[in-house]
Amino acid sequence: MTKPSEAVARQACQDVNLDPTRLLDVLHIVQKECRCVDDSAIDAIAAEMGIPRVRVDGAVTFYTFFTKEPVGQITIRLSSDIIDRLQGAQEVADALTDELGIDFGQITADGLFSLHWTSCIGMSDQAPAALVGDTMVTHLTAETARLMVRSLREHKHPPKLVQELGDGKNAHPLVHTMVKNNIRQPGSIIFGPINRGEAIRKALGMTPVEVIRAMKTSRLRGRGGAGFPAGLKWEFTRAATGDRKYIICNADEGEPGTFKDRVLLTELPDRIFAGMTIAGYAIGAQEGIVYLRGEYAYLKPYLEEVLAQRRVEGWLGQDIAGKQGYHFDIRIQLGAGAYICGEETSLISSLEGTRGDPKNRPPFPAQHGYLGYPTVVNNCETLCCVTKILENGAATFSEFGTEQSSGTKLLSISGDCTAPGIYEVEFGVSLQKVLEMAGATQVQAVQVGGPSGQLIGPDQFDRVLCFDDLATGGSIMIFDQSRKILDIVHAFMEFFVEESCGYCTPCRVGNVLLKEGLQRVLDGRGEPADLEQFEQVGAMMKACSRCGLGQTSWRPVVTSLQSFRDQYESRVADDPDGFRRSFDLKKAVATAEKITGRKSVHA
Amino acid sequence: MSQTITLKIDGVEIKAQPGQKVIEAADAAGVYIPRLCHKPGLEPFGSCRLCTVLANGRPCSACTTPVVEGMVVENETESLQNFRKQIIEMLFVEGNHFCMFCEKSGNCELQAVAYRFGITAPTFPYQWPHREVDASHPDILIDHNRCILCGRCVRTSRDLDGKHVFDFVGRGCEKKIGVNADSRLADTNADISDQALDACPVGALLRKQTAYQTPIGQRLYDLEPIGSEIESTGNTN
Numbered sequence: 001m002t003k004p005s006e007a008v009a010r011q012a013c014q015d016v017n018l019d020p021t022r023l024l025d026v027l028h029i030v031q032k033e034c035r036c037v038d039d040s041a042i043d044a045i046a047a048e049m050g051i052p053r054v055r056v057d058g059a060v061t062f063y064t065f066f067t068k069e070p071v072g073q074i075t076i077r078l079s080s081d082i083i084d085r086l087q088g089a090q091e092v093a094d095a096l097t098d099e100l101g102i103d104f105g106q107i108t109a110d111g112l113f114s115l116h117w118t119s120c121i122g123m124s125d126q127a128p129a130a131l132v133g134d135t136m137v138t139h140l141t142a143e144t145a146r147l148m149v150r151s152l153r154e155h156k157h158p159p160k161l162v163q164e165l166g167d168g169k170n171a172h173p174l175v176h177t178m179v180k181n182n183i184r185q186p187g188s189i190i191f192g193p194i195n196r197g198e199a200i201r202k203a204l205g206m207t208p209v210e211v212i213r214a215m216k217t218s219r220l221r222g223r224g225g226a227g228f229p230a231g232l233k234w235e236f237t238r239a240a241t242g243d244r245k246y247i248i249c250n251a252d253e254g255e256p257g258t259f260k261d262r263v264l265l266t267e268l269p270d271r272i273f274a275g276m277t278i279a280g281y282a283i284g285a286q287e288g289i290v291y292l293r294g295e296y297a298y299l300k301p302y303l304e305e306v307l308a309q310r311r312v313e314g315w316l317g318q319d320i321a322g323k324q325g326y327h328f329d330i331r332i333q334l335g336a337g338a339y340i341c342g343e344e345t346s347l348i349s350s351l352e353g354t355r356g357d358p359k360n361r362p363p364f365p366a367q368h369g370y371l372g373y374p375t376v377v378n379n380c381e382t383l384c385c386v387t388k389i390l391e392n393g394a395a396t397f398s399e400f401g402t403e404q405s406s407g408t409k410l411l412s413i414s415g416d417c418t419a420p421g422i423y424e425v426e427f428g429v430s431l432q433k434v435l436e437m438a439g440a441t442q443v444q445a446v447q448v449g450g451p452s453g454q455l456i457g458p459d460q461f462d463r464v465l466c467f468d469d470l471a472t473g474g475s476i477m478i479f480d481q482s483r484k485i486l487d488i489v490h491a492f493m494e495f496f497v498e499e500s501c502g503y504c505t506p507c508r509v510g511n512v513l514l515k516e517g518l519q520r521v522l523d524g525r526g527e528p529a530d531l532e533q534f535e536q537v538g539a540m541m542k543a544c545s546r547c548g549l550g551q552t553s554w555r556p557v558v559t560s561l562q563s564f565r566d567q568y569e570s571r572v573a574d575d576p577d578g579f580r581r582s583f584d585l586k587k588a589v590a591t592a593e594k595i596t597g598r599k600s601v602h603a
Numbered sequence: 604m605s606q607t608i609t610l611k612i613d614g615v616e617i618k619a620q621p622g623q624k625v626i627e628a629a630d631a632a633g634v635y636i637p638r639l640c641h642k643p644g645l646e647p648f649g650s651c652r653l654c655t656v657l658a659n660g661r662p663c664s665a666c667t668t669p670v671v672e673g674m675v676v677e678n679e680t681e682s683l684q685n686f687r688k689q690i691i692e693m694l695f696v697e698g699n700h701f702c703m704f705c706e707k708s709g710n711c712e713l714q715a716v717a718y719r720f721g722i723t724a725p726t727f728p729y730q731w732p733h734r735e736v737d738a739s740h741p742d743i744l745i746d747h748n749r750c751i752l753c754g755r756c757v758r759t760s761r762d763l764d765g766k767h768v769f770d771f772v773g774r775g776c777e778k779k780i781g782v783n784a785d786s787r788l789a790d791t792n793a794d795i796s797d798q799a800l801d802a803c804p805v806g807a808l809l810r811k812q813t814a815y816q817t818p819i820g821q822r823l824y825d826l827e828p829i830g831s832e833i834e835s836t837g838n839t840n
Contacts, residue, residue, distance in 0.1 A: 061773045360667040502774055505652050505693055508752075543662040544652040544662065545652070
């Protein structure tokens with residue numbers, strides 16, 4: 001039996017000192033203990049915290065990992081990402097539904113299991129994968145999926161599914177996962193030699209302004225995808241007035257096909273935390289927050305341990321590294337399954353304990369960020385670069401890469417290749433070279449930068465990876481000649497429909513219309529005018545959407561239409577009689593036929 | 604205020620006050636920028652995106668973007684008007700808008716902007732979603748079929764009525780207006796005198812027993828298109 005949700009909710013509110021900005025933590029506790037956040041829990045949280053219940057309801061219904069209806073004691077969330085699907089997720093799904101006797105979205109009669117599809121969980125290099133409770137299960141097959149269910153029935157304890165441990169820190173007792181790092185090509189910056197404490201010591205020996213100048217000299221640009229100059233972001237935040245300032249680490253990588261932050265958090269968390277400590281010194285912040293995606297909850301105990309160790313060693317806390325007056329500490333906030341929260345202003349909304357809606361800009365976070373204070377949000381990889389820049393010097397860093405894109409980039413390579421995994425490459429490398437490194441042959445198409453990037457064909461493989469040509473947050477998905485382009489694009493649009501926050505019209509409706517239009521084309525009911533409309537909708541979404549999600553989510557359709565137009569054109573035609581081919585007469589009269597009990601003579 | 608800002612909208616120079624948003628400056632100058640989620644007196648929201656303009660060449664929502672000295676704003680360009688038509692059509696097809704018998708017809712801002720843009724029927728396919736009606740309250744009706752998620756009721760109830768009767772629940776195309784109770788408006792402290800009821804631009808939030816009182820021909824937008832009130836009162840210097 002589960003505990004009464006009201007009591008759990010009240011206690012959880014007390015645990016966070018009735019601080020409404022910690023609402024996500026409260027909801028995590030209630031969801032875990034009660035398997036849902038039901039109406040009585042919502043009432044209790046609202047009463048205890050003194051906030052409107054509809055605000056609590058709004059947050060619960062925003063995040064995928066919170067549910068108002070009970071889920072199973074063990075939740076099995078199978079990754080619906082295209083890479084998982086192309087590598088057999090559907091066979092795994094069929095085995096699971098058969099073995100459990102339920103469909104996706106359902107719970108077994110005994111309440112032990114519930115089955116869910118979920119967006120990319122950051123395991124594309126070891127797909128198909130599922131999140132079972134907080135435990136990652138990788139390389140699933142129909143057979144291992146069945147065995148998994150049977151063994152769970154026995155012990156009811158997902159961590160026991162881990163028999164063979166992954167490499168490196170994946171085997172650490174606090175991580176204890178079968179996940180593998182798959183670091184295929186370590187480079188000399190991110191994966192360069194570890195020199196513990198060196199970067200912080202050097203930074204604290206400089207003035208904050210000198211640290212920012214070093215960032216600018218290095219020409220470091222944000223690694224999340226947008227590529228904003230990091231030094232400039234810090235400078236704006238330092239210059240902004242505020243009683244407090246914050247440095248936030250964006251560890252919410254959700255772009256399908258991306259898993260580099262997973263590896264950084266596993267192997268180099270000290271480098272990330274050092275980068276935050278340096279950033280805090282430079283901008284004048286005393287608090288840092290890591291926003292960790294809910295899917296990576298399995299890393300949280302280990303990351304907490306790393307933070308505790310840093311406190312013991314004096315790298316966090318009061319008078320850091322003996323520097324009088326510099327106090328800085330870091331806490332971890334766990335997300336709850338929302339791709340949009342990787343967008344920096346949505347991430348801030350989520351940290352504030354509300355729905356993860358993006359905010360209006362201006363004002364930018366540098367002026368008005370977390371709780372209204374000047375805030376820097378940097379990606380995990382950017383922060384690792386910060387540490388190395390201080391360690392080795394800005395000039396050494398900027399020797400790598402190109403004029404506009406200095407340093408190296410981590411690529412998360414997945415799909416049809418012999419060596420999926422992490423590659424640290426210098427900016428300026430050609431896509432062709434990258435494909436060779438990964439052992440990809442017979443390549444039909446590559447999705448560069450994840451679904452919000454672009455789908456390109458072999459005629460463009462000589463293009464280079466950098467901010468001015470093929471910009472990427474790191475996701476590289478490879479598709480060989482056996483794959484159907486339109487199916488891939490359709491899967492991406494399903495993802496965006498699922499993950500749009502729904503705040504603005506262009507994204508909320510545009511993604512749905514593009515997905516349905518694509519479905520018409522796939523069903524053989526598309527017309528040439530549909531293709532024109534895709535491009536018009538894309539142009540509108542790019543210009544009018546409120547945040548980066550809608551400004552880029554049209555790209556799978558429009559970029560594939562540019563690179564693979566023949567695959568669309570071979571499926572569309574005008575109706576010889578001038579009717580709309582999209583109009584399905586049979587379907588349109590079906591309800592009327594049912595009501596009247598008569599058959600239409602024309603349908 | 605002592606200091607005045609000068610900017611240009613579609614080549615016409617206008618004066619603005621520091622701190623004003625582009626749409627406020629345009630309104631004061633008699634330039635109409637189409638909008639649905641914006642309402643004077645409420646916190647800027649930026650959800651409908653109908654007021655998207657180019658400010659110094661970059662697209663942004665006029666209701667959330669502050670004026671800057673020397674700003675060059677493009678408003679009635681062919682491509683922006685085309686984008687706005689698409690947005691209006693999207694709002695029509697994502698819900699169920701039955702103008703022919705809606706109480707709000709003639710006074711509805713969505714219908715009025717559609718007429719202003721010469722839209723007779725959407726080119727996008729209708730979604731025909733299943734949406735609820737909440738008629739539990741004795742004096743007030745919520746019809747989610749006609750809601751465009753502009754959040755004007757949310758902001759008005761929260762900031763002007765001081766009640767927080769409404770807020771958003773759900774995500775993406777499942778997003779909708781929720782009420783501050785388990786499920787029914789009747790269980791909230793919503794009242795017929797709430798200003799939130801006047802904030803709704805469409806027929807989603809209605810006072811019961813007040814419909815069809817104005818004869819056709821005398822309704823708000825029967826004679827002049829929406830935006831005329833701004834264009835006629837403004838002062839373009």
